[in-house]
Amino acid sequence: MKPPPRPHMLSRVSALLAAALAFGACVTSSQAEVSYPAYARPILARTLLAQNGWTVSVSRADVAFGPLYLCAAQSGSATLCETAVGEILRVQRVDALAGEQPLGAVRGLEGPIRSAGYDMGITWFDTQTSATPAAAAPDGHSVVVEGVATRGADTVPFRLVVDAVPQFQGQRAVPTTKASGVVTSGDARLDVTFDVTRWLASVDFDEALARPERPAVLDATSTAHATMLVAIKALAPPKLTWGP
Amino acid sequence: MSARTLRSALVALALVSGAARAGAQPPDASTRPPAVRTRVEPSLPDGPRPAGRVELAVLVEASGEVSEVSVVASAGADIDRAVVDAVRKWVFEPATRDGQPVRSRIRVPFVIAARTAVPLAPPVSPTRQAARPPLAAKAPVPAQKRPAPPASPADAKADADVAPDEERESGGEPQVEEVEVAGVARKPSRAASDFRLDTSILGAAPRANAGDMLASAPGVYVAKPEGDAVAHRIYLRGFDADHGQDVELRVSGIPLNQSSHVHGQGYADLGIIVPEVVRRLRVVEGVYDPRQGDFAVAGSAEFDLGVEERGLLLKYGRGSFATDRFLAIWAPRGQAAETFGAVSVRSTDGFGPGLRGGLSGATNVQYKLRLGRAEHLLLHAAAYGARANVAGVLRRDDVSAGKVDFYSAYADPSARAQSAAASRVQVGVSFERRLAEQARVEAAVWFAQSDFRSRLNYTGYTQRSRIEPAWVGRGDLIEQSNADTTFGARASYRSPRPRILGLLRGQLEVGSEAKTSGIDQAQNLLRAPQNETWDQRVDAAARVTDIGVFADGLLSYKRLARLRGGLRADALFFDVDDRLGNFIPSFQKKTHIVGFRRTAAGVAWGPRATLELEPTRWLLGTVSYGEGFRSPQARQLEEGEQAPFAKVKSYEAGVTVNDEGLASGSVAVYETRLSYDLAFDPQEGRLERIGPTTRRGVVGVLRGKPTPFLDGMLSATFVDATLDSPPPPTPENPTPPYVSGQSLPYVPPLVLRQDVALHGRVFSLFDKDVTGRLGWGTTFLSPRPLPYGQSSAAVFLVDALASVRRDVVELSLEATNLLDTRWAQTELAYVSNWDPTGVPSRLPSRHLTAGPPRALLLSLTLHL
Incomplete structure (x- = not known):
């Protein structure tokens, strides 16, 4: 005998379906995306003391910075940090004689940052056949400093250019440098300090004095270039600090 | 449609529906036979004709539609054609197995009276043997005793008018000689989430x-x-x-x-x-x-x-x-x-x-x-x-x-x-x-x-x-090849x-x-x-x-x-x-x-x-x-x-x-x-x-x-x-x-x-x-x-x-x-x-x- 319909059973099934629907949007996820501003904070006295008693008066100091990749790994190299937790993709020209200035926005994820890798206006990406200066790089260089070096009666106007070139294709100019910060929200801010005073203080301008042309041009063939590069990369690299 | 034809249709419908109900208790409880839902009367040729019998093998699809009709017993080409054309228009409630429609094959005999045709037998239940999956066996089915269909007085009159001799021949019971219900063995369910999706x-x-x-x-x-x-x-x-x-x-x-x-x-x-x-x-x-x-x-x-x-x-x-x-x-x-x-x-x-x-x-x-x-x-x-x-x-x-x-x-x-x-x-x-x-x-x-x-x-x-x-x-064009x-x-x-x-x-x-x-x-x-x-x-x-x-x-x-x-x-x-x-x-x-x-x-x-x-x-x-x-x-x-x-x-x-x-x-x-x-x-x-x-x-x-x-x-x-x-x-x-x-x-x-x-x-x-x-x-x-x-x-x-x-x-x-x-x-x-x-x-x-x-x-x- 055919049993009578039991609509109440079906309505219970429907009620359970509705309950399931109510939970449909509940998901748990990992790191959230953030975006926060970055600022350049150059340190440069207009007159400073360099090696061998040279006093330097600076009339122009431009620094190219970027792109910047922030990594959670202890090393920010391309091979050890394939996935970044933050980045600034633009190349920004920083006027080291000016005050604080924006570097752009950091896009990334919440979480700890332990290292960084960056270029200084000259890139050699995977898809570039050679190292290439960015449009924003001052005169196609990483750093350009112009001024006058004075020691006693010797006065030498100079133009010092530095090219921070990646060592090989796919590498950053500064493959990895220590950084320490924890980003928990988009309220963060990144300050990048460029101690240009310490960079110039490492240069001996005797080399400039010996050069015939005026202003003396200290380029990639010069000792000053190498000295400055060591200062930029190792002695006083750009310092990254995170704050509210 | 003449009154006589109408009466015969009523009789046929009563037979079909009654028998379908009578047959609704198949030996295999999970299987139910097809039943006629829409029926079309044969339009027999004019003129005198002798009494006879047409028997059709009818294939009823899972949709209830008739897909194949073949003549098993003939009463002459003209009459066969008329009956076949009519049955092709029939629509069935399809046979079901475990509640799911399945294809079925039935035999439908018609008694040919002097001026009309009446289906003698409706589809009835498949036998246990015929329904046994997955053989889809075609098995002869003995005539089944079943209660007489509930008939109104008008039905009874029509019944008597139309096919008294044939009913006497068959003992007054509709007779079906073959039923096949197609299908494969339904594997037993293993969980509430064991789902079977059919063509429907x-x-x-x-x-x-x-x-x-x-x-x-x-x-x-x-x-x-x-x-x-x-x-x-x-x-x-x-x-x-x-x-x-x-x-x-x-x-x-x-x-x-x-x-x-x-x-x-x-x-x-x-x-x-x-x-x-x-x-x-x-x-x-x-x-x-x-x-x-x-x-x-x-x-x-x-x-x-x-x-x-x-x-x-x-x-x-x-x-x-x-x-x-x-x-x-x-x-x-x-x-x-x-x-x-x-x-x-x-x-x-x-x-x-x-x-x-x-x-x-x-x-x-x-x-x-x-x-x-x-x-x-x-x-x-x-x-x-x-x-x-x-x-x-x-x-x-x-x-x-x-x-x-x-x-x-x-x-x-x-x-x-x-x-x-x-x-x-x-x-x-x-x-x-x-x-x-x-x-x-x-x-x-x-x-x-x-x-x-x-x-x-x-x-x-x-x-x-x-x-x-x-x-x-x-x-990074990754080429992959795999031969197995x-x-x-x-x-x-x-x-x-x-x-x-x-x-x-x-x-x-x-x-x-x-x-x-x-x-x-x-x-x-x-x-x-x-x-x-x-x-x-x-x-x-x-x-x-x-x-x-x-x-x-x-x-x-x-x-x-x-x-x-x-x-x-x-x-x-x-x-x-x-x-x-x-x-x-x-x-x-x-x-x-x-x-x-x-x-x-x-x-x-x-x-x-x-x-x-x-x-x-x-x-x-x-x-x-x-x-x-x-x-x-x-x-x-x-x-x-x-x-x-x-x-x-x-x-x-x-x-x-x-x-x-x-x-x-x-x-x-x-x-x-x-x-x-x-x-x-x-x-x-x-x-x-x-x-x-x-x-x-x-x-x-x-x-x-x-x-x-x-x-x-x-x-x-x-x-x-x-x-x-x-x-x-x-x-x-x-x-x-x-x-x-x-x-x-x-x-x-x-x-x-x-x-x-x-x-x-x-x-x-x-x-x-x-x-x-x-x-x-x-x-x-x-x-x-x-x-x-x-x-x-x-x-x-x-x-x-x-x-x-x-x-x-x-x-x-x-x-x-x-x-x-x-x-x-x-x-x-x-x-x-x-x-x-x-x-x-x-x-x-x-x-x-x-x-x-x-x-x-x-x-x-x-x-x-």
Whole structure:
């Protein structure tokens, strides 16, 4: 005998379906995306003391910075940090004689940052056949400093250019440098300090004095270039600090 | 119509309906015979005629329509023709088995009076013998004593007027001499989430391929993001089953999953199935049946092939994006539904600006050879080939910025060089012999040969050559190739079902299944358009052998309780020739010859059990438990390693209510725990381990057939799928994309699906009925979590079809994505660089593969 319909059973099934629907949007996820501003904070006295008693008066100091990749790994190299937790993709020209200035926005994820890798206006990406200066790089260089070096009666106007070139294709100019910060929200801010005073203080301008042309041009063939590069990369690299 | 004819019609109707009611208590309670719903009177030739008798063999389709009528006993050509023409217009309530409509064959005798014709016998119930599956036996049925039909006085008068002599001849009882109810054995249910989808639901919405049929199963979402020549990606109840890693797929008993496929473990391409010959799809969500083998982690799906409507079918369709599809099915009359041949060919330019063009073809051939009353052979052969271009992934930020159109591809030689091609040939022979008391012997052997080659770029320009590290930035076009040759066999014996201790009945089935695969595979990086190989990632050969045994028992107590279950054990053996093993980086001194050959083995075993409690005929409670496994990728094994199978434990409890086929519903709660899961790694273009995972959820299903012309199914599946313990941070990857407790990526927590089919007579045209079909399927996916805290958008899709048929001609219009929703088939989050001239981002970014926009297909079908 055919049993009578039991609509109440079906309505219970429907009620359970509705309950399931109510939970449909509940998901748990990992790191959230953030975006926060970055600022350049150059340190440069207009007159400073360099090696061998040279006093330097600076009339122009431009620094190219970027792109910047922030990594959670202890090393920010391309091979050890394939996935970044933050980045600034633009190349920004920083006027080291000016005050604080924006570097752009950091896009990334919440979480700890332990290292960084960056270029200084000259890139050699995977898809570039050679190292290439960015449009924003001052005169196609990483750093350009112009001024006058004075020691006693010797006065030498100079133009010092530095090219921070990646060592090989796919590498950053500064493959990895220590950084320490924890980003928990988009309220963060990144300050990048460029101690240009310490960079110039490492240069001996005797080399400039010996050069015939005026202003003396200290380029990639010069000792000053190498000295400055060591200062930029190792002695006083750009310092990254995170704050509210 | 004359008064006499009207009276005779009333008598016939009374006979038919009365007898149908009388026959509604068939010997097999799960089977119900067909009954006449719409009857048309024969228009007999004018003039005097002698009394006579016409007997017709009538084939009633599962839809209730009459598809075949043949004359068994003749009363003359003119009268035969008139009666046959009339019966062809009859519409039946189809025979049913377990509440599901099935095809049936009946005999209808007519008594020819002096000036009219009256059907003597209506369809009655099938006998137990005739209904016994899966033989679809044609058995003579003795005349059955049944109560006289309830007749009004008018009926009685008419009865006396029309056919008194014949009724006396037959003892005053309608007589039916043959009834056949076609069908195959319904395998016992193993869980509340053991779903059987028939052609009514499978045919409700357009199905471009057999993989799309899976979408009607609760909790299933299927996509084809890598084009027509790459297998579906399947998401089932919280599992990202990729191309089959977590779903065991079979067609006519032959496994489709391929061991250690380079594109994904368990890769299974359903393109080999011609969708029109799928008559039933069983989807078991969970692992509860001892017959479920390797890759049955989320569950299993089995496609049963058969053609109910016999004859020759020719179909040609032309649709959007220059799509052409030709289909031919030949189902010789008089043969079993399993006997047919089908071929389909499809070509398309694909949506978007000509980036998804493809050509595919498949053929399925089966022949059921009866060896006796209880034995048969089933010969199966199928072949498939496809090649298609692939548009590939797009960064969502590039789409938003207008750098690339949603339906286009990057204007880049590497992106434009993507394609895939696949082929498969399989043959199989199965034997079945039914013994007394439901005992049975089965055996089968099969062979399959598959080839796969793809060139896909997921990441743009990020890779560095491992062979020559100075080579970098040449495009991450990953070429994968996989050639697989597999032999398999299975055999089983099911015992009779004797009584045990009086009230209990018991049964035991033991079986074995074995297969061995020879695999040759490679993965390289190509530089487009030069097609130069600039890195080698995989170059290996492997042999994988799986020997499985199972025992499955049944203990039942009347109709009230059934306990099914047993044990399955699989021993797997791996022999790997990794020709790039022990790789020597270019910066290291060469100390050995590259290559690493190794063997490994392991045993996976798991108990499975299902307890069914059926306190009433309409209420069924089910509790199920089972343990399943997924074999490892051979190349990832070390020498002598105990093969680390991924083990799954499934738990489910559910309740099913069934209102005699008019409506049914079920709700089940479940949990599955997987020892380690895999997720797609776009940098390698393959699956990588992501640790153990847990899924807890609830699934609800409503199935209704309130009228013969309306059928519908609605399901909702919610799952909370979480990562329990993903790989810990490493110096190389201190912030991995997965953290403990996070939602499993790519898996929609909520899946809703609705299928509705309407069919019936629309009107008459030139003395022929015009029947119509209208159906649609809707899918809703909630936002899918992605790695790195991102999530995809929700998706709502509607597919619909409409058709009209008059006699042998049918015109149909199919629409997929009817609302023209702009949607992403898949979304992933990872690092890529698709701008070779720009500054590359190394942040994980959302990538999508565009879903097809609205597409129409207009088809003309001839049913000959």
